[in-house]
Amino acid sequence: EVQLLESGGGLVQPGGSLRLSCAASGFTFSNSAMSWVRQTPGRGLEWVSAINGGGDGTFYAVSVAGRFTVSRDNSKNTLFLQMKNLRAEDTGLYYCAKEPGYTYGTGNWFDPWGQGTLVTVSS
């Protein structure tokens, strides 16, 4: 069974940093692109970032480019999202999700999703 388990969320002040992790199991991790999708009361579901299976390609939403960095450790089946210079509008539930192929691109979907980790940016 494919499973994804996020961790690392918490309360952080504006301008602060957090590192999210997503532990994957039940599939060949290095064969799959992975995405981060967040859910906020104001903007609903929003794709945040993605990384190809081998880490040879990273992609970001305009709203987080330059502040967030996605990476993966295929030897440990783990996906990461380093978040810096956090803003109040980054508050939300962050999900990692598996894509069907090696590369992030058109024609993809998200399946499955982890249970999410909550990020709260507030002073």
Place this chain on the structure above:
Amino acid sequence: IQMTQSPSSLSASVGDRVTITCQANQDISNYLNWYQQRPGKAPKLLIYDASEVETGVSSRFSGSGSGTDFSFTISGLQPEDIATYYCQQSHSLPPTFGQGTRVEIK
């Protein structure tokens, strides 16, 4: 690409046929996926490529459409179908979601 779902919420009786629509602001061919999010849970893929039912998903869920107009149908609403349903386009990057349709039991 902007995705617009309607209605934003609906209430129906057990056994009813329920239909949700999703409209894209440009042609997305059949690159349209549907997800179910039960209360307190993560989204779950139900339909991909507009009409393909994900393995293991109940046959009472179906999808149709192409271009800019799509629909999602539950043929016989069950109590376990209480959830918010989202469409998502994968025609152009970045992928974008509709605002969701909350389905409740009358």
